[in-house]
Amino acid sequence: MRAREFLMKDGYSFHADQESLDETYQGYYDAYTRIFTRCGLAFRSVEAESGAIGGAVNHEFMVLAENGESGVLFCDACGYAASDERAEGVRTDHVPGPGHEPEPLTEVETPGKTTVEEVAGLLGRPASAFVKTLLFLTDGKPVAVLVRGDREVSEAKLVRHLGATRLEMADAATVRALTGAEVGFAGPHGLPDEVRVIVDFTLAGRGDLVAGANRTGFHVTGFEIGRDVEPDEWADVSRVTGGDPCPRCSAPLRESRGIEVGHIFDLGTKYSEAMNATFLDDQGRQRPFLMGCYGLGITRTVAAAIEQSHDERGIVWPVAIAPYEVEVIPLNMDSPAVVEMAETIYAACEAAGLETLLDDRPDRAGSKFADADLVGIPWRIVIGEKGLQEGVVEVVERRTRATEKVAQDGVVPLVRARVEDGRRGG
Numbered sequence: 001m002r003a004r005e006f007l008m009k010d011g012y013s014f015h016a017d018q019e020s021l022d023e024t025y026q027g028y029y030d031a032y033t034r035i036f037t038r039c040g041l042a043f044r045s046v047e048a049e050s051g052a053i054g055g056a057v058n059h060e061f062m063v064l065a066e067n068g069e070s071g072v073l074f075c076d077a078c079g080y081a082a083s084d085e086r087a088e089g090v091r092t093d094h095v096p097g098p099g100h101e102p103e104p105l106t107e108v109e110t111p112g113k114t115t116v117e118e119v120a121g122l123l124g125r126p127a128s129a130f131v132k133t134l135l136f137l138t139d140g141k142p143v144a145v146l147v148r149g150d151r152e153v154s155e156a157k158l159v160r161h162l163g164a165t166r167l168e169m170a171d172a173a174t175v176r177a178l179t180g181a182e183v184g185f186a187g188p189h190g191l192p193d194e195v196r197v198i199v200d201f202t203l204a205g206r207g208d209l210v211a212g213a214n215r216t217g218f219h220v221t222g223f224e225i226g227r228d229v230e231p232d233e234w235a236d237v238s239r240v241t242g243g244d245p246c247p248r249c250s251a252p253l254r255e256s257r258g259i260e261v262g263h264i265f266d267l268g269t270k271y272s273e274a275m276n277a278t279f280l281d282d283q284g285r286q287r288p289f290l291m292g293c294y295g296l297g298i299t300r301t302v303a304a305a306i307e308q309s310h311d312e313r314g315i316v317w318p319v320a321i322a323p324y325e326v327e328v329i330p331l332n333m334d335s336p337a338v339v340e341m342a343e344t345i346y347a348a349c350e351a352a353g354l355e356t357l358l359d360d361r362p363d364r365a366g367s368k369f370a371d372a373d374l375v376g377i378p379w380r381i382v383i384g385e386k387g388l389q390e391g392v393v394e395v396v397e398r399r400t401r402a403t404e405k406v407a408q409d410g411v412v413p414l415v416r417a418r419v420e421d422g423r424r425g426g
Contacts, residue, residue: 007299013292014272016281021290025057025266028294032061032262035296038425040318041305044074044258047082049156050265053293057266061296062258063304072258073240077251084255085156087240088247093205103208103222105189111217114184116149119219123210126150131203131211131223133186135170135178135195138162142170142178142195146188146231148202149210151238158237161198179214187212187220188229199231200238259304260297267291309399315376316399319422324357326415327377329369331384333362341408342383345393348412349381354419373398378422379415 011028015021029045036043041063048060060083062072071084082088113119116130130149135142136158143162145153159167172183178195179186188197188211203209209223225231242255272278272288281287302321309316319325326349330342342358349356357377359368365384372380380396387393392405395415406414 005299006297009296009298011294013294015290015292016279016287018290021266021292025264025292028264028292029059032264032294032296036061036063036261036301038320038423039301039305040309040320040422040425041261041301042308043261044072044081044256046072046074046258047086048263049083049085053265053267054270055265055267055293059264060260061262063261063301063308064256065259065304065307066257067307068257068259070258070260071239072256073242073244073253074256075246075249075251075253078246078249080246080248080253082240083258084239084241085154087253089201089236089238089240090245090247090250091201091204091234091236092245102224102227105220105222105224105228107213107215107218107220109217110185110219113219114182119210120149123219123221125210129208129210131188131209131225133188133212135175135186136167137170137174138164138167142174142192144186144188144191144195144197145200145237146197146203146225146229147200147238148206151200151202151241153200153237154239157235158198161235161237179212181212181214182216185212185214185216185218187214187223189220189223190214191229197229197232198235198237199225199229199233201234201236202238204234259300259307261301261304262294262296264295265293267293310376313370314374317376317378318425319378319419320425322355322376322378324377325355325419325422326379326381327357327359327372327375328381329359329365329372329383331365331368331382333360335385337388338383338385341388341393345381345383345408345411349415352412352416354412354416379418381411381415 013024043061043063045059045061048058050058073087074081110119113122116127120127127150128148132147132149134145134153147153175183175186203225207224210219210221211223213220243252246253269288278286278288306315328342328346330338332338346356346358376398378398382394393408393411394403395406396403
């Protein structure tokens with residue numbers, strides 16, 4: 001999510017030891033948690049990739065939204081949460097049924113079929129019965145990564161596993177040189193010895209698989225890990241998906257989308273060592289600072305709140321970040337009694353410490369209501385002539401559109417109590 005205006009709170013801390021850094025890091029974590037809770041947001045703090053910033057420990061604060069730019073995996077049972085780039089996979093070996101005998105490796109013709117979906121449709125096999133072979137160059141050296149056909153490689157996990165400084169997909173010429181085939185027909189068997197073969201946990205114990213034949217226009221069936229290729233190593237290098245076991249407690253993970261609104265990092269000595277930023281400790285020794293970094297997207301939080309909290313009529317502001325908390329709407333500006341009551345209630349709201357907007361435009365009621373829905377102020381007090389005759393005004397909650405009639409002298413205390421609850425994130 002990108003807006004024309006970008007305002008961010010950015011902070012850094014410097015420490016003599018890990019205990020001090022841990023204390024400050026936890027303080028920021030707790031403060032961000034309170035901030036987003038008070039803002040009325042549904043969010044998760046997740047273990048995430050640190051990216052170019054680096055650091056061994058970091059947490060990303062994600063507002064849950066259907067069209068968020070990042071995937072989030074979380075466990076309702078134990079509270080584990082991580083971005084889809086960071087979420088840990090669990091090795092669960094597939095156990096073949098009794099009497100299972102490996103099938104022979106057999107070439108099948110698959111002309112023009114280069115994707116798992118296309119070959120699966122031709123052979124009538126599920127994507128989970130495929131080996132997806134992806135060739136990478138890492139610091140100039142070739143690596144073959146094998147994942148189940150219904151999974152995607154997490155390049156962030158792969159980089160972390162390899163300890164690589166540079167990773168790129170092999171181009172068509174490199175694929176031909178290593179496999180003898182065009183892109184889409186690469187397989188893991190018969191690769192040159194120089195190719196490092198990494199097999200993802202999702203393929204553990206699986207056999208009778210479909211793989212590329214290293215021959216253009218052909219795939220193979222009956223492929224067996226261990227018989228037809230010997231892995232150099234097993235690793236967690238695929239993206240975890242909803243329903244996979246939690247790496248902490250094994251309960252099924254849930255999946256959502258999220259918008260990043262905050263990120264905190266334990267940077268260790270990455271930058272202080274590189275920049276020779278040191279201090280003298282109590283023994284007179286020169287040592288590098290330990291650093292922390294803490295960012296919070298202010299305007300991004302506002303945008304994420306709107307994305308999460310709206311309906312077909314417009315914005316539904318959480319009270320804590322609404323531009324106004326209460327809107328007073330007189331329905332007939334030609335009625336002196338209506339105008340007087342509206343101005344009286346408006347003044348009483350202001351005196352009670354409520355951020356209040358008075359819609360004193362000479363517009364029709366329908367137009368005022370439509371605009372009120374669009375702007376999304378949490379509470380609305382509506383004054384009409386009929387209500388004045390009955391001694392009541394209407395209080396409308398924007399989120400639920402629930403309406404209640406309240407005595408004129410009791411409306412401000414009632415709305416104030418509701419607003420104060422909302423300010424606390426209630």
